[in-house]
Amino acid sequence: MINWPNFVSQLFNGLVLGALLALISSGLTIIYGTLGVLNLAHGAMFMLGGYAGYVAYTYTDSFILAVIAGSLFVMVAGVVMERVIIRHFYSRSDEDQLLVTFGIGIVMVEVVRFFFGSLSMNVPPPAALSGITSLGFMFYPTYRLALVGIIAVALLALFLVLYRTRIGMIVRAGIEDSVMVDSLGINVYRVFMVVFGIGAMAAGFAGIVNAPVVSLTPDMGDSILVQTFVVVVIGGVGSFPGAIIGGLIAGEIISITSMINPGYSYVMLFAAMTLVLVLRPHGLLGSQSRA
Amino acid sequence: MIKQRPFLVETLTAIGLILAPLILPHLGFAPNTVNRILIWGLFGIGFDILFGFTGLLSFGQSALYGTGGFVAAYLLTRAGFPHVVTALFIGMVAAAAVGYLVGLIALRRTGIYFAMITVAIAEVFYFVEFNPLAEWTGGENGLPGVPSPSFDLGFTQISFSSGWSLYGFLAFWFFIGIVIGLRIIRSPVGAVFRAIRDNPLRAAAVGHNIHSYKLTAFVIAAAYAGFAGGLLGVMQAFMPPDAFMFHTSAELIMMTAIGGTGTLFGPLVGAAVWLFLQDFLQAALGLGAAWKLVLGIIFVLLVCFLRRGIVGGIHDLYLWLTRRGESEPDAPEGVPLPLGADVTASDTPAMPPQPRATNGYDGPILQAAGLTKRYGGLVANSDIDFTVNHGEVRGIIGPNGAGKSTFFKMLTCEVPPTSGRIVFEGNDITGRNVTDVCQLGLTKSYQVNQLFSRLTVRENLIIAVLGELRGKFRLDMFRKIDNVPGLTEQVERTLAMVNLSARADTPVTALAYGEKRRLEIGLALASSPSLLLLDEPLAGMSPQERVETVKLLKSISRGRTMIVIDHDMDSLFELVERVTVLQEGRVLVEGTPEEIKGNPAVQEAYLGGVLE
Numbered sequence: 091m092i093n094w095p096n097f098v099s100q101l102f103n104g105l106v107l108g109a110l111l112a113l114i115s116s117g118l119t120i121i122y123g124t125l126g127v128l129n130l131a132h133g134a135m136f137m138l139g140g141y142a143g144y145v146a147y148t149y150t151d152s153f154i155l156a157v158i159a160g161s162l163f164v165m166v167a168g169v170v171m172e173r174v175i176i177r178h179f180y181s182r183s184d185e186d187q188l189l190v191t192f193g194i195g196i197v198m199v200e201v202v203r204f205f206f207g208s209l210s211m212n213v214p215p216p217a218a219l220s221g222i223t224s225l226g227f228m229f230y231p232t233y234r235l236a237l238v239g240i241i242a243v244a245l246l247a248l249f250l251v252l253y254r255t256r257i258g259m260i261v262r263a264g265i266e267d268s269v270m271v272d273s274l275g276i277n278v279y280r281v282f283m284v285v286f287g288i289g290a291m292a293a294g295f296a297g298i299v300n301a302p303v304v305s306l307t308p309d310m311g312d313s314i315l316v317q318t319f320v321v322v323v324i325g326g327v328g329s330f331p332g333a334i335i336g337g338l339i340a341g342e343i344i345s346i347t348s349m350i351n352p353g354y355s356y357v358m359l360f361a362a363m364t365l366v367l368v369l370r371p372h373g374l375l376g377s378q379s380r381a
Numbered sequence: 382m383i384k385q386r387p388f389l390v391e392t393l394t395a396i397g398l399i400l401a402p403l404i405l406p407h408l409g410f411a412p413n414t415v416n417r418i419l420i421w422g423l424f425g426i427g428f429d430i431l432f433g434f435t436g437l438l439s440f441g442q443s444a445l446y447g448t449g450g451f452v453a454a455y456l457l458t459r460a461g462f463p464h465v466v467t468a469l470f471i472g473m474v475a476a477a478a479v480g481y482l483v484g485l486i487a488l489r490r491t492g493i494y495f496a497m498i499t500v501a502i503a504e505v506f507y508f509v510e511f512n513p514l515a516e517w518t519g520g521e522n523g524l525p526g527v528p529s530p531s532f533d534l535g536f537t538q539i540s541f542s543s544g545w546s547l548y549g550f551l552a553f554w555f556f557i558g559i560v561i562g563l564r565i566i567r568s569p570v571g572a573v574f575r576a577i578r579d580n581p582l583r584a585a586a587v588g589h590n591i592h593s594y595k596l597t598a599f600v601i602a603a604a605y606a607g608f609a610g611g612l613l614g615v616m617q618a619f620m621p622p623d624a625f626m627f628h629t630s631a632e633l634i635m636m637t638a639i640g641g642t643g644t645l646f647g648p649l650v651g652a653a654v655w656l657f658l659q660d661f662l663q664a665a666l667g668l669g670a671a672w673k674l675v676l677g678i679i680f681v682l683l684v685c686f687l688r689r690g691i692v693g694g695i696h697d698l699y700l701w702l703t704r705r706g707e708s709e710p711d712a713p714e715g716v717p718l719p720l721g722a723d724v725t726a727s728d729t730p731a732m733p734p735q736p737r738a739t740n741g742y743d744g745p746i747l748q749a750a751g752l753t754k755r756y757g758g759l760v761a762n763s764d765i766d767f768t769v770n771h772g773e774v775r776g777i778i779g780p781n782g783a784g785k786s787t788f789f790k791m792l793t794c795e796v797p798p799t800s801g802r803i804v805f806e807g808n809d810i811t812g813r814n815v816t817d818v819c820q821l822g823l824t825k826s827y828q829v830n831q832l833f834s835r836l837t838v839r840e841n842l843i844i845a846v847l848g849e850l851r852g853k854f855r856l857d858m859f860r861k862i863d864n865v866p867g868l869t870e871q872v873e874r875t876l877a878m879v880n881l882s883a884r885a886d887t888p889v890t891a892l893a894y895g896e897k898r899r900l901e902i903g904l905a906l907a908s909s910p911s912l913l914l915l916d917e918p919l920a921g922m923s924p925q926e927r928v929e930t931v932k933l934l935k936s937i938s939r940g941r942t943m944i945v946i947d948h949d950m951d952s953l954f955e956l957v958e959r960v961t962v963l964q965e966g967r968v969l970v971e972g973t974p975e976e977i978k979g980n981p982a983v984q985e986a987y988l989g990g991v992l993e
Contacts, residue, residue: 128493175685184492185438186688189638193681196631200674208670312627316504319497327494353512360505363498367489 095228100349101342106234106303108341109241110296114314115321115333116248117292123265123328124285127176127187131195133315135290139164139297140306141202144213153216157298164294165287167198172286177279195311203308210305213298233302240299245334248292252330261285265328317344320359324366326376335374394559398552402545412544414660418652419551420612425637425648426562427605432634433642434566435598436578440630441483441499442606444506447625449476449607451510454524454620455517465530469611476607477600484599488592491581500627507625524620543618551612555649558605562645565601569847569865570858574598576844579833586793586831587908588819588848597856635680641690650691742807746771746912746942747792747823752801754787754966761787763966765801769912775944776953776974779963780986785946786828788963789916792944793825794818805912816853825914826905828946830897832889838900839872839885845907846871871907878937879903880929895926899933906937913937915945919952927952954978962986 143160215233252258325336347355453472456462487498531540541550576584614620640651662672749767876882879899954974962969
């Protein structure tokens with residue numbers, strides 16, 4: 091028999107995870123769409139956001155400041171990474187780009203491990219959002235409820251940047267055809283740097299706002315990265331709406347399967363990805379143009 | 382590089398493996414470390430065939446390593462199966478079978494999609510091993526008690542238990558692995574792998590079914606991974622669950638990148654460096670867990686600055702040192718021929734198109750009816766009717782944007798027409814793919830060079846000739862490439878025809894533009910097509926190169942049907958018998974060069990109607 095409160099609670103968990111994946115995947119997908127680089131260090135950036143926020147929190151005791159510090163730190167890290175290393179790889183093969191971002195991800199994880207050790211760290215939720223809330227038919231942690239809202243606001247902000255600003259227009263044009271944007275006299279290299287910063291910030295923000303829900307470990311980004319890939323394959327590479335839909339689908343699949351048997355959650359996720367690949371090889375909202 | 386003397390590499394490998402136990406202990410290698418290096422090295426041979434030779438970067442090799450390992454370990458422990466070697470082979474077959482299924486899914490996409498899908502696959506296998514299959518795999522405990530191999534020879538019992546005695550067993554399998562790996566990369570299949578790595582589009586266009594070859598490479602890599610996984614269990618007397626972890630794939634990739642890709646030995650060298658540094662940094666320098674950080678930084682630096690890894694770096698250094706000793710060649714070889722040299726020397730044997738079974742068909746070689754191509758609202762070609770007879774040389778001209786290249790792409794089935802039919806030698810080829818059409822004898826030289834850029838001129842042509850001689854897919858993995866009947870002759874003939882015999886062993890990157898252009902034509906010609914399409918063969922050539930190339934094309938056209946697009950009308954009119962003029966996606970007029978020259982509609986199309 092289905093335990094209804096449990097089921098609804100899992101649906102909510104799926105929504106939280108899905109929103110989180112949507113945000114991280116949006117970062118990954120706009121970076122790929124604009125720069126043509128698949129950032130394998132994206133999971134590490136998610137982790138880095140959590141740790142940077144944790145450090146800020148231990149010094150200031152303010153969750154808000156932790157969120158700001160975590161996001162900004164990862165954004166700066168992303169910009170530095172793009173400036174110093176990634177830009178030398180635009181003209182190199184896909185495989186080289188994968189290898190170098192992969193290596194950078196490992197270095198990030200190991201640096202964090204070096205300074206913080208492998209033990210898990212915790213960031214408590216802000217006092218106003220701690221505790222549990224009664225939804226009438228069940229109780230649910232207040233912060234998780236709030237998290238859906240927080241991420242929704244972040245996604246909305248990302249949407250506004252992408253669809254309502256000049257830089258967003260350039261980014262979307264760049265996803266369609268970066269050569270054309272370049273030849274229109276727009277400095278694509280500066281755009282690339284900004285996009286990498288925004289994409290990294292999305293991962294970092296997700297890392298710190300998610301920190302009260304999980305414990306921080308240096309390799310927490312690995313599984314998130316894998317889930318993000320599935321999201322992007324399902325949604326379609328380079329598609330912002332695809333990342334959101336894919337994220338929600340993946341989040342719900344993981345949560346609902348976990349309720350029945352956690353061991354099968356990845357199997358189901360993978361089955362969904364395979365199904366999409368067979369029926370729509372370019373993803374639900376992907377276009378043929380971006381390989 | 383791996384050619385040279387027969388069996389040289391094999392012999393050196395055997396000597397190295399025999400000497401290793403005598404030398405390595407003095408360098409501080411424990412036998413256990415050496416054994417691990419061998420297992421990684423064997424695992425890496427397959428991965429290098431997949432990544433270094435075929436260009437497919439898989440992050441999912443741990444899934445296959447684990448599958449082979451756990452199947453073998455399960456047989457040897459829980460199932461009580463007594464024969465170690467047989468169990469290893471069963472594990473290998475299981476991994477290859479799984480690799481086939483995984484490959485079917487992962488190879489639906491290329492590039493980064495392929496990478497992402499393989500990451501996901503690795504993760505799924507790890508979870509499946511831990512949870513649903515925990516009863517069989519021992520879950521997080523793994524499978525302890527994997528026996529070590531021993532052979533009863535009747536008069537004596539040989540057992541390989543641990544340390545250096547197990548080394549003999551592992552070294553034997555590594556040697557077998559290297560011998561097989563070398564055979565594969567020296568076979569026609571290996572040549573096609575490299576072609577796919579360098580230019581998948583062209584590899585398909587010269588008649589190779591690249592999807593099947595990629596799947597082959599994936600299954601080969603899976604088999605190596607499975608066998609190595611089995612050996613891991615044997616070596617440790619325990620099958621650890623972390624074989625399935627993503628970290629296994631990650632370490633393999635990093636070791637291969639450190640050692641060098643495309644050499645087969647890279648992973649072995651990389652593993653040696655990796656494990657040595659791990660011990661050294663942890664024990665000697667007391668860095669503890671930070672060893673991985675150091676190795677990560679080394680990996681990033683190598684990818685940035687020494688992409689071909691240690692083996693590649695040594696190879697480049699060797700070439701640099703040996704080349705420095707030689708004096709510069711007297712004349713730079715890239716210069717075009719002196720004017721007047723007869724490019725099409727009469728001793729060049731004409732290469733007649735391969736007679737293909739045409740079922741007595743004697744109608745026009747090519748018939749297109751009502752061909753239309755729309756891209757959204759843009760009509761590139763509209764209702765084109767087009768017929769070419771056997772032996773004809775046809776020219777196509779038209780202003781830029783007239784739809785000439787789109788028309789060619791439809792004829793070679795690179796893009797499907799929106800409507801209309803294409804009949805080649807009596808076969809309806811509408812909706813077929815470019816590989817099949819090339820196999821039928823219709824191929825194209827591209828407007829923009831599509832060469833195999835990391836190969837030499839000869840190797841380029843070999844790829845194209847193999848497409849014709851071996852069909853679109855064949856698994857002759859153990860045949861030497863020189864033993865393909867007719868291959869050498871046809872490559873030499875093609876080299877002579879496009880006048881590149883003197884440059885046969887030059888890498889494509891060192892060719893002059895005109896030479897690249899001739900090689901481009903040679904690639905199309907090498908498969909002796911009965912209908913050859915040439916998309917702007919003269920584009921970008923100097924006037925002198927044009928003269929030579931027109932001569933070349935004339936000699937090619939003897940006994941062959943050709944369709945040529947070009948903007949150089951003087952050259953084109955000299956070459957062809959009839960001309961079709963396209964304008965705005967439609968056939969404007971068709972006729973002999975004389976008729977076309979005098980046709981007012983053509984003049985108007987080009988000059989915009991100034992006459993009258």
